[in-house]
Amino acid sequence: MRTLVSELPGVVGSTVTLSGWVHRIRDLGGVSFVVLRDRSGMGQLVFDAKPDVTVESVIEVHGSVAANEKAPGGVEVRVQSMRVVSPAALDLPFPVNQDPGKTSLESILDNRMIALRNPSILSIFRLQSTILRCFAEYLRGLDFTEIKTSKLIGTGTEGGTGLFSVDYFDTKVYLTQSPQIYKQTMIAAGLERVFEIGPAYRAEKHDTPRHINEFISLDVEMAFIESEQDLMDLETGILAAIFAGVRASNQKDLDAWKATVPDPELCARIPRVSHDEAKEIVSKETGKKVYEISPEGERALCDWAMKTAGVEAVFVFAYPRKSRPFYTYPAENNRTKSFDLLFRGLEVTSGSMRINRYDMLMENLQAFDLNPEGLKDYLSIFKYGCPPHGGFAIGMERLTQKILGLASVKEATLFPRDRKRTRP
Amino acid sequence: MRTLVSELPGVVGSTVTLSGWVHRIRDLGGVSFVVLRDRSGMGQLVFDAKPDVTVESVIEVHGSVAANEKAPGGVEVRVQSMRVVSPAALDLPFPVNQDPGKTSLESILDNRMIALRNPSILSIFRLQSTILRCFAEYLRGLDFTEIKTSKLIGTGTEGGTGLFSVDYFDTKVYLTQSPQIYKQTMIAAGLERVFEIGPAYRAEKHDTPRHINEFISLDVEMAFIESEQDLMDLETGILAAIFAGVRASNQKDLDAWKATVPDPELCARIPRVSHDEAKEIVSKETGKKVYEISPEGERALCDWAMKTAGVEAVFVFAYPRKSRPFYTYPAENNRTKSFDLLFRGLEVTSGSMRINRYDMLMENLQAFDLNPEGLKDYLSIFKYGCPPHGGFAIGMERLTQKILGLASVKEATLFPRDRKRTRP
Numbered sequence: 001m002r003t004l005v006s007e008l009p010g011v012v013g014s015t016v017t018l019s020g021w022v023h024r025i026r027d028l029g030g031v032s033f034v035v036l037r038d039r040s041g042m043g044q045l046v047f048d049a050k051p052d053v054t055v056e057s058v059i060e061v062h063g064s065v066a067a068n069e070k071a072p073g074g075v076e077v078r079v080q081s082m083r084v085v086s087p088a089a090l091d092l093p094f095p096v097n098q099d100p101g102k103t104s105l106e107s108i109l110d111n112r113m114i115a116l117r118n119p120s121i122l123s124i125f126r127l128q129s130t131i132l133r134c135f136a137e138y139l140r141g142l143d144f145t146e147i148k149t150s151k152l153i154g155t156g157t158e159g160g161t162g163l164f165s166v167d168y169f170d171t172k173v174y175l176t177q178s179p180q181i182y183k184q185t186m187i188a189a190g191l192e193r194v195f196e197i198g199p200a201y202r203a204e205k206h207d208t209p210r211h212i213n214e215f216i217s218l219d220v221e222m223a224f225i226e227s228e229q230d231l232m233d234l235e236t237g238i239l240a241a242i243f244a245g246v247r248a249s250n251q252k253d254l255d256a257w258k259a260t261v262p263d264p265e266l267c268a269r270i271p272r273v274s275h276d277e278a279k280e281i282v283s284k285e286t287g288k289k290v291y292e293i294s295p296e297g298e299r300a301l302c303d304w305a306m307k308t309a310g311v312e313a314v315f316v317f318a319y320p321r322k323s324r325p326f327y328t329y330p331a332e333n334n335r336t337k338s339f340d341l342l343f344r345g346l347e348v349t350s351g352s353m354r355i356n357r358y359d360m361l362m363e364n365l366q367a368f369d370l371n372p373e374g375l376k377d378y379l380s381i382f383k384y385g386c387p388p389h390g391g392f393a394i395g396m397e398r399l400t401q402k403i404l405g406l407a408s409v410k411e412a413t414l415f416p417r418d419r420k421r422t423r424p
Numbered sequence: 425m426r427t428l429v430s431e432l433p434g435v436v437g438s439t440v441t442l443s444g445w446v447h448r449i450r451d452l453g454g455v456s457f458v459v460l461r462d463r464s465g466m467g468q469l470v471f472d473a474k475p476d477v478t479v480e481s482v483i484e485v486h487g488s489v490a491a492n493e494k495a496p497g498g499v500e501v502r503v504q505s506m507r508v509v510s511p512a513a514l515d516l517p518f519p520v521n522q523d524p525g526k527t528s529l530e531s532i533l534d535n536r537m538i539a540l541r542n543p544s545i546l547s548i549f550r551l552q553s554t555i556l557r558c559f560a561e562y563l564r565g566l567d568f569t570e571i572k573t574s575k576l577i578g579t580g581t582e583g584g585t586g587l588f589s590v591d592y593f594d595t596k597v598y599l600t601q602s603p604q605i606y607k608q609t610m611i612a613a614g615l616e617r618v619f620e621i622g623p624a625y626r627a628e629k630h631d632t633p634r635h636i637n638e639f640i641s642l643d644v645e646m647a648f649i650e651s652e653q654d655l656m657d658l659e660t661g662i663l664a665a666i667f668a669g670v671r672a673s674n675q676k677d678l679d680a681w682k683a684t685v686p687d688p689e690l691c692a693r694i695p696r697v698s699h700d701e702a703k704e705i706v707s708k709e710t711g712k713k714v715y716e717i718s719p720e721g722e723r724a725l726c727d728w729a730m731k732t733a734g735v736e737a738v739f740v741f742a743y744p745r746k747s748r749p750f751y752t753y754p755a756e757n758n759r760t761k762s763f764d765l766l767f768r769g770l771e772v773t774s775g776s777m778r779i780n781r782y783d784m785l786m787e788n789l790q791a792f793d794l795n796p797e798g799l800k801d802y803l804s805i806f807k808y809g810c811p812p813h814g815g816f817a818i819g820m821e822r823l824t825q826k827i828l829g830l831a832s833v834k835e836a837t838l839f840p841r842d843r844k845r846t847r848p
Contacts, residue, residue, distance in 0.1 A: 002648065019648055021614060021809055039567065039616035056809040086780055088809035113804045116613035125615070129570040136560070143463065146553040148640045148820070150839040151575075151623050154847045166599065167589045168637075169629075173846050175590065181848075182839060189540035190445060191549070192463035199575050199622070205593075216572045224426065224443055356510055377848035380537045385445055385480040385512035396572070415574040415606060422597050423578045424609075424801035 006040035008075045012065050018077060019060045019085065022053055024097050044076040056088035056096060105408055112415060112424050123253035124412055127246060128400045132197060134245035135218050138238050144193040149182035151175055151199060155374045164203045175201035178393060181378045183221035184354060188386040192223040207419050209408035210346060212397065214417040221391030228337040228353045231390050232272060232315050235341060235349060240264040246403065257404040266311040274318040299345035313343045326368040329353040344402040351392020358382040430464035432499045436489050442501060443484045446477055448521050468500040480512035480520060529832055536839060536848050547677035548836055551670060552824045556621060558669035559642050562662050568617040573606035575599055575623060579798045588627045599625035602817060605802045607645035608778060612810045616647040631843050633832035634770060636821065638841040645815030652761040652777045655814050656696060656739050659765060659773060664688040670827065681828040690735040698742040723769035737767045750792040753777040768826040775816020782806040
């Protein structure tokens with residue numbers, strides 16, 4: 001029966017079997033210390049002589065558990081026997097047991113298969129698993145149904161730009177940029193409240209710390225809402241649930257990056273400012289005249305929110321019509337019932353109330369110079385009774401990045417795809 | 425404040441606001457009955473005169489809740505006022521309020537956006553949402569971490585056949601057939617136990633009720649196992665959790681298809697037979713000499729399991745080496761440490777213990793005539809210490825299909841993609 005490293009403090013005095021990876025070897029002549037890593041953490045093994053094993057090898061050891069104040073966790077295992085389950089070659093391409101801050105992002109990603117063994121790097125994805133859990137649990141608690149929709153579409157909702165094409169038997173299809181048409185279909189089909197967790201694709205040539213070409217979109221759509229304010233309320237609840245979940249389950253992972261999550265209680269205080277107000281705030285904070293909210297402006301807005309509300313996030317609503325997709329519900333003065341959430345200086349969510357009236361949608365298609373012919377399936381949703389609704393999408397990797405304070409969104413992606421990177 | 429139809433029995437005597445879709449209108453002269461559909465179910469509205477509204481329109485009504493033994497659920501709402509929120513055109517392309525058994529699969533899928541409103545059809549996807557929940561919850565309870573890996577790869581693990589190619593900037597990539605290499609990477613990176621829910625692609629020309637070209641793969645990988653028996657134990661637990669969850673949450677959805685799930689208690693009795701034994705059983709049951717287990721043979725095996733163990737499922741293990749991928753752990757007599765799960769006559773899972781030794785893997789590549797050059801990233805996992813491990817994948821749509829007894833797996837797919845179908 002295998003014991004996990006994290007269980008050792010509870011079994012001092014007994015004999016145990018441990019399995020895991022050799023994280024570090026320290027040979028002091030008569031005695032050798034080995035740090036063993038398993039899924040629960042790290043523990044100290046003591047050998048009478050230098051063990052014949054390399055770093056990163058997988059071993060199984062039998063030994064007795066003894067208290068030792070100087071050992072990490074206050075316990076160590078005095079090894080009686082060791083078996084090398086799987087030996088590691090000596091030419092390790094990545095320094096697994098060192099601070100990844102000393103290694104370039106390029107090297108981390110080029111050697112991804114091994115770099116992921118680094119405990120700090122791996123901790124990013126333990127935390128990400130909690131985000132996935134809390135997002136789904138919170139929404140299920142509000143009667144949302146989880147859906148899984150196709151990632152291959154015949155034509156783009158918003159035209160063919162920014163789409164990757166796929167050779168599909170004798171025809172061409174495209175990778176979806178978002179499940180937009182499908183989540184709207186499902187709320188109109190009667191589910192009313194749906195969420196989807198799935199990949200989304202953007203064939204954009206950006207190569208910045210904020211962009212990746214494939215990402216996981218945490219998508220939400222909800223019917224019978226009054227306005228986009230209901231959606232911001234919903235997202236506030238989701239964020240509070242995620243922050244609470246991360247605090248409860250991932251303190252070690254936060255510590256690995258010297259990161260903290262906002263107090264879940266403070267989420268209700270996230271300021272909501274219109275796009276016009278946001279520009280004024282940025283002007284005031286940066287002392288520059290502002291025409292569009294730049295990445296610098298997004299950071300200034302979050303700093304302002306921290307100063308005024310104690311939380312590094314801000315909802316910006318009422319974006320101009322020309323900057324949002326054709327299905328966005330219009331508002332007065334050429335504005336829209338739309339919003340973004342900026343968190344720690346980065347846009348992590350975009351959302352809106354959607355047009356649910358067939359005639360209004362047809363008008364908007366004309367205004368956006370789009371051909372209704374290619375959108376026939378989409379338009380049928382609205383022709384046969386569709387409740388008022390809206391939704392949003394949270395970028396999973398961006399949220400992870402900002403929770404942990406990572407320099408690039410690629411660090412928060414297991415196997416990132418960018419313009420040049422298609423492996424591993 | 426909106427009341428849901430399902431809440432009506434608890435508020436007899438009060439005045440409520442309901443919102444939803446007009447499912448059916450029955451005009452009896454002096455009085456009209458309207459069936460209102462919302463996400464919670466269906467309820468009866470009573471109007472003094474024929475309401476000016478079409479089937480599938482979204483309405484909001486105010487009225488008083490009265491007990492009526494003859495009404496569905498024992499209550500009805502006597503409507504005082506109605507507002508048409510979103511009118512439906514009269515040329516409904518699909519009979520939403522009729523038994524979908526009378527409609528062809530082609531028509532259901534061609535008119536998918538509207539066909540999904542049919543309560544029986546929609547119920548398939550409520551149940552599917554429970555499968556997703558129970559799969560994840562059960563595994564999280566056993567310390568599994570959820571991962572999200574790229575669906576775009578530079579080269580196929582098993583060569584380029586059966587892959588869809590994607591134009592990716594100036595190069596070509598492929599849609600993944602499975603997250604195989606990535607889930608193995610993550611168990612070796614130290615997570616030990618991972619699961620992934622994501623799309624998988626097969627560019628196969630099959631056009632049968634069992635095949636789709638894009639499906640959701642419920643993937644599991646687990647380290648420090650002794651043999652493939654541990655994996656069958658794990659899947660048994662997953663199935664029992666899913667069946668119990670469906671029984672608790674989806675009785676109405678099961679009823680819509682006159683379906684039942686196996687007793688979760690019986691899952692532990694699912695027979696495990698070797699591939700050779702399975703062929704003998706099929707021979708005996710069908711009276712025919714058997715060389716390979718055909719779809720007919722799979723049905724015969726499940727019938728046999730029902731007779732002998734009271735459960736319509738069977739694990740078949742020890743498949744011949746030539747019929748399994750190169751990474752499958754070999755066993756005696758040219759067999760492998762692999763297994764399939766057949767459920768109600770259909771393969772819904774394929775799994776195996778994997779080779780975790782670098783030298784054995786290199787030998788196997790040669791035996792399979794595969795080039796190690798294209799698998800460099802994959803091979804590095806094993807070069808630097810990899811514990812014994814294995815895993816499997818459950819086809820979400822096939823499991824849904826078989827739980828509900830649907831004729832085609834396409835019925836269990838929201839927006840199926842087959843050789844000819846790329847819309848809606």
